[in-house]
Amino acid sequence: MKLLFFLMVTLMTFTERSLHAWPNPTRGGSGVNLSGKMFTLSSYGRLVFYSPYEYSPWVASTPYQTRGYAYSTSTPSYTQTNTGTTEMSSPSTNIRTPKPTTRSPTTYPWSTTRYPWSTAPSTRGVSVCLRYITDSQSDSIFTLSPSSQYLRLEIGRPQSYALTFNGYNRVYLPVYLKLWPYLTPSMWTSICLTVDNAKAVVQMFRDSDMSSRKLLNNQYVWSGERVMDFSNFEGQITDVQVWDYPLRYQEVLYYMSNGGYGFYQGSVLSWSYISYTQTGRTLLEDGYELQMRKSNRKLGQRNHLKGGYKSRKVFLFEERKREQWKKEM
Numbered sequence: 001m002k003l004l005f006f007l008m009v010t011l012m013t014f015t016e017r018s019l020h021a022w023p024n025p026t027r028g029g030s031g032v033n034l035s036g037k038m039f040t041l042s043s044y045g046r047l048v049f050y051s052p053y054e055y056s057p058w059v060a061s062t063p064y065q066t067r068g069y070a071y072s073t074s075t076p077s078y079t080q081t082n083t084g085t086t087e088m089s090s091p092s093t094n095i096r097t098p099k100p101t102t103r104s105p106t107t108y109p110w111s112t113t114r115y116p117w118s119t120a121p122s123t124r125g126v127s128v129c130l131r132y133i134t135d136s137q138s139d140s141i142f143t144l145s146p147s148s149q150y151l152r153l154e155i156g157r158p159q160s161y162a163l164t165f166n167g168y169n170r171v172y173l174p175v176y177l178k179l180w181p182y183l184t185p186s187m188w189t190s191i192c193l194t195v196d197n198a199k200a201v202v203q204m205f206r207d208s209d210m211s212s213r214k215l216l217n218n219q220y221v222w223s224g225e226r227v228m229d230f231s232n233f234e235g236q237i238t239d240v241q242v243w244d245y246p247l248r249y250q251e252v253l254y255y256m257s258n259g260g261y262g263f264y265q266g267s268v269l270s271w272s273y274i275s276y277t278q279t280g281r282t283l284l285e286d287g288y289e290l291q292m293r294k295s296n297r298k299l300g301q302r303n304h305l306k307g308g309y310k311s312r313k314v315f316l317f318e319e320r321k322r323e324q325w326k327k328e329m
């Protein structure tokens with residue numbers, strides 16, 4: 001009996017430590033469906049999304065430069081000695097060894113790397129939509145295409161966002177114009193950023209409000225890699241979508257209504273089929289809505305076992321009778 005108790009305590013301790021352990025610094029997923037999921041990020045974590053059809057910006061295969069790891073090849077090396085002879089070293093065995101880095105959170109080691117997507121032709125523009133929850137008033141939200149022609153969106157002044165592009169250009173986008181007053185409020189803050197390359201126009205949307213359309217002082221042409229970097233953000237994010245063209249108002253409404261008025265899916269990055277890599281303190285779990293549905297399902301099963309399900313049906317029947325009686329009066 002004592003042995004059984006000891007094994008149970010050991011198992012519970014191991015499970016508790018596993019749940020609260022720091023994540024593996026290079027774990028992630030490739031081509032996964034994250035519908036109904038959310039990430040919780042801290043200032044000590046970093047999350048990078050990229051297309052399943054592209055190389056990972058964290059660990060790229062040769063001949064492209066790798067990030068964070070040094071790969072050895074099976075090709076033997078030759079050394080010239082003092083005696084004039086040439087000695088051949090034994091070939092390596094494709095062992096991957098960690099290489100320590102001392103980068104700051106805002107630098108991008110892959111900025112000098114030429115990935116296949118870095119030479120992609122320019123598009124009509126770019127649109128980024130996502131949902132987030134945070135209590136911060138000044139954090140960065142995301143950086144799109146961090147190594148070439150990047151766009152960085154930050155929470156600026158109250159009720160405003162700051163967009164940085166081309167390295168030093170910045171535009172503030174206060175969201176104060178009411179566009180759709182009939183959208184149902186949600187626990188999530190839903191935002192969409194649209195950039196039109198041809199017109200050099202940018203606009204910001206948040207829930208049922210929007211900013212005015214602003215002309216950029218310097219034209220921005222998005223043709224960078226399909227990579228989104230979430231650093232220095234503390235809170236939850238979900239439903240990340242990216243298009244390679246500026247969304248129309250109707251399409252933004254589809255997203256803000258969570259599909260209530262029409263279907264939406266990013267043409268570059270889609271939450272239902274996406275790859276990601278996470279480092280530091282990050283957590284992937286079921287979204288709030290999915291957690292509540294599971295809780296309600298368990299509660300309904302518990303009430304059914306206790307006989308509460310039948311009482312609920314009687315209560316609904318009485319409510320219908322009372323409403324019918326009011327209409328007749």
